[in-house]
Amino acid sequence: MVLRNLVVVLGDQLDADSAAFDGFDPQRDAVWMAEVSAESTKVWSAKPRIALFLSAMRHFREFLRSRGWTVLYQEMVAGTLGGHLREAVARHAPERVIALEPGEWSVRSELAGVEGIEWREDRHFLCGRDEFAAHAKGRKQLRMEFFYREMRRRHDVLMENGQPVGGEWNFDQENRGSFGKEGPPLHLPPRRFEPDALTREVIALVNERFAEHPGDLTQFDWPVTAGEALEALDDFIERRLPQFGEWQDAMWTGEPWLFHARLSAAMNLKLLNPRRVIARAEEAWRQGRVPLAAAEGFIRQILGWREYVRGIYWQFMPDYLERNALGADQSLPPFYWTGDTSMVCLRESIGQTLRLGYAHHIQRLMVTGLYALLLGVRPREVHEWYLAVYVDAVEWVELPNTLGMSQYADGGIMASKPYAATGKYIQRMSNYCAGCRFRPGESTGPDACPFTSLYWDFLLRHEPELARNPRMVMQVRNLARLSPDQRAAIQERAGRIRAGEVG
Ligand SMILES: Cc1cc2nc3c(=O)[nH]c(=O)nc-3n(C[C@H](O)[C@H](O)[C@H](O)COP(=O)(O)OP(=O)(O)OC[C@H]3O[C@@H](n4cnc5c(N)ncnc54)[C@H](O)[C@@H]3O)c2cc1C
Ligand code: SF4
CATH class of the missing domain: 1.25.40.80 (Serine Threonine Protein Phosphatase 5, Tetratricopeptide repeat)
Incomplete structure (x- = not known):
């Protein structure tokens, strides 16, 4: 058959009502999908995230095929997305290639190199x-x-x-x-979705191919089809x-x-x-x-x-990715990839992240994000961690939340002030501190909470720029209460935390 339209479907475009399918004719058109392994390694993706993407893509392929549609699907290929698409176009010589606007800037630029693509707007969103x-x-x-x-x-x-x-x-x-x-x-616990045969196959594949990647799949129970997603919605609304x-x-x-x-x-x-x-x-x-x-x-x-x-x-985008308004220059502590720390709030939040691919907003913002902000970690590194570990991580949503909201690296586009707080915030909002060897109310001394020491150190390091922000004035003013000795002790402790000697 002469192929009329080749419709590109990316891993985060699994919508049967997508604009890419408008006018789709199963007799003359085909869908093209590819699992490019580099997508899982360009950031060191955690196993739950890889498994969710692959399982959802394969279920979507089966769904389209059950409708009698032709799906040209490449499983776990090396190389690049653009390269594989070019090859598919050369092999099948469609009259037109149709694609939905991708969610990621770099994918958009990569595919822009494939000649003659007809782009369609992603109407999933309510704001174009x-x-x-x-x-x-x-x-x-x-x-x-x-x-x-x-x-x-x-x-x-x-x-x-x-x-x-x-x-x-x-x-x-x-x-x-x-x-x-x-x-x-x-x-009641949320509705679980036991892995079916296709998901179990994917889990085995991920455990073998990506064995070195962080995270584990023993508790994988995410919805992987549109039907399951609707059941998950019902479960949330009701319960x-x-x-x-x-x-x-x-x-x-x-x-x-x-x-x-x-x-x-x-x-x-x-x-x-x-x-x-x-x-x-x-x-x-x-x-x-x-x-x-x-x-x-x-x-x-x-x-x-x-x-x-x-x-x-x-x-x-694209310069948003490079922003670093606070000049942060530290490396991400290695325990972000293992959860191996004596700080209970971080151990809990990172532990569940690696086990489940999930942490809720405040854990992301006011535990893992806050610690990286106060420590002064390079925003790019923080971004790569968030993009790697969460099952919902896609760059268009992850990047502004991480780099902007949590690290204030965009200088105030996403948030009107840095989300800086001491360990007392975490104490108020959780029971983590009750089981922790540190004391959230103390900023110096052997039991001082690293968040609290780093909070004061953060204000001291950024005092001039923060003092210009009307929403930070009160916080900065409190610095005046610190004696020179206290300042020196805070800075000494912050230095030891940065060197990995505390925590
Ligand atoms: C540093 C950081 C990184 C984040 N990275 C991501 C990410 O990669 N992908 C992602 O979807 N969300 C991200 N978020 C936002 C938020 O944490 C998650 O959407 C939420 O935790 C998902 O869990 P839930 O579905 O149970 O959400 P709920 O807490 O139940 O909220 C309901 C829904 O609201 C939406 N939502 C809530 N807050 C936000 C937000 N700030 N930005 C966008 N949507 C929001 C989500 O779609 C979510 O499903 C991030 C937040 C922070 C602070
Ligand atoms: S005391 Fe500090 S480190 Fe320990 S759980 Fe509380 S906030 Fe986290």
């Missing part, structure tokens, strides 16, 4: 790249909150007569609870959304999931449409099944943050 550029145009400062309000209005989400329901745009103040001594209330808002920021030893959605990976692979997720959350509130603060708090993450970070990514 041009729409975000229009929002950003002429603004001195970008802030998620204003973008989010625009999105609420444009998509008529949680609105009544042109006003936000409940009279407020944002119920964040109600969303900062911690559990107290008793710990989290009784809750965890009602309490999501209140304990969104709380952490607890041995409780990786708490009331979180576990939906980011399914959405980022495009197995699940964010419109459906938002609609289900709003419907649950309208039916009186969840409080408004929970529904709004959850919807803000998806309609607000998720769309906003994508906008930032495309607005500021």
